[in-house]
Amino acid sequence: MDMLHVPYRGGGPALTDLLGGHVDVMFDTIITSIEHIRAGKLRPLGVTSAKRAPVLPNVPTIAEVVPGYEASGD
Numbered sequence: 001m002d003m004l005h006v007p008y009r010g011g012g013p014a015l016t017d018l019l020g021g022h023v024d025v026m027f028d029t030i031i032t033s034i035e036h037i038r039a040g041k042l043r044p045l046g047v048t049s050a051k052r053a054p055v056l057p058n059v060p061t062i063a064e065v066v067p068g069y070e071a072s073g074d
Contacts, residue, residue, distance in 0.1 A: 045059075
């Protein structure tokens with residue numbers, strides 16, 4: 001898979017472009033994207049924490065696909 005990194009000056013502009021279809025994927029925090037996920041505007045592919053997020057229990061961790069993977073903003 002080829003991906004191009006598109007730098008943004010913050011999550012807000014990146015999320016706007018994701019919702020507008022200008023970019024295909026982004027890493028975001030749950031808190032800023034949860035309402036868009038619940039509204040069906042975004043589809044989460046996975047969470048980067050070691051365990052599934054309680055607010056998104058049906059979304060797998062990346063480690064379930066890539067063993068040993070973990071990244072968090074803690």
